[in-house]
Amino acid sequence: MKKNFICNFILSGLLLFSPLSMFAQRVDSNLPWSVRMVESEMIRCPESWQLDFQPKLKWDYCHGLELQSMLDVYDRYGNRKIYDYALAYADTMVNADGTIKMYKREEYSLDRINSGKFIFRIYEQTKDEKYKKALALMRSQLDEHPRNADGGFWHKKIYPNQVWLDGIYMGAPFYAEYAFRNNQVDDYADVINQFLMAARHTYDPKNDVYRHACDVSRKERWADPVTGQSKHSWGRAMGWYAMAFVDALDFIPKHEAGRDSMLVIFNKIASQIKRLQDSKTGLWYQVLDKSGAPGNYLESSCSTMFVYSLFKGVRKGYIDKSYLEVAVKGYKGILDNFIEVDKNGVVSITKACAVAGLGGKVYRSGDYDYYINETIRNNDPKAVGPFILASLEWERLQDVKVIVNRK
Known part of the structure; x- marks a missing residue:
């Protein structure tokens, strides 16, 4: 089912009463790409709870990914309608006592944690205590979240002993930011361990890639009986992992033990991204260890995630400046x-x-066959959000060039 249908089937009736009723239904082509995509999403889904193809309220990682990127656009370019759009979702989902609609702590799913990141920004702006309580509630999940013997979080309670690269993005950047904002300095070591643990469990030296996941118990049918690893390196899983590094490192002090090991791994990921980039288009394949194989296809979510991670990694000095060329080629692709x-x-x-x-x-x-035959769709939030983030990095780069050219 297409996103346009899901989000717009009530458009004619809702729009008259929507906060966006005054928002133009046309997008100015002269605006930066980041703004154009945000405005396009707001047109497709006039209520922010409708993001991620949702016909009803849901608390999950996709809303957080998109709304976080939209708040970044608001911070750079202004436009109160963008902020109000994000606020509307937060206000709808977070109850007065700090509980969250559709969030069940006892499910112990890392996917439910990611949306907490944009709540930091909402609390910072509103100072409404319900958001502070909601953040504390999500953080408390990590105190009791099931782990493996080496301290690595299970991806979900229903997936015992499993470490997924996806889950590092879902949990670790929130964990790092909460520690930073609340001066919980003892948590940094645990945050860092999530990254190092995932690398140990999923790295495939034969193909020099990180595989999608690992079942440490080696019981799952999909798991290699010796390594516990899944069969392939999935593009988006690698994309989540790469984004987790550049987002979590914002909050981990430079002197923290183990941070240098994170940078070593991120540099390895950057080299893999460069090696696997399609030379013709500048893009990346759905299944990375089968790039160019029959049935495989160039996929937008992993491509946008890789470009964002490289752009930000270069800007923050985590990787060599030569990776800027890879990112630019990917963005143009x-x-x-x-x-x-x-x-x-x-x-x-x-x-x-x-x-x-x-x-x-x-x-x-x-x-x-499983990976290449999953549904392909347009305007998936897992491509939309990283495209906005990558575009912001590109636009920041253009500002630098303007400044240099004026000297």
């Missing part, structure tokens, strides 16, 4: 191959894998 603009200027990003996982009730084997 995204614009040339994935971005479409309709007659009203509304921007879409195409060819995103809707979802991919391992195990579960409807069992996902994680073999090659």
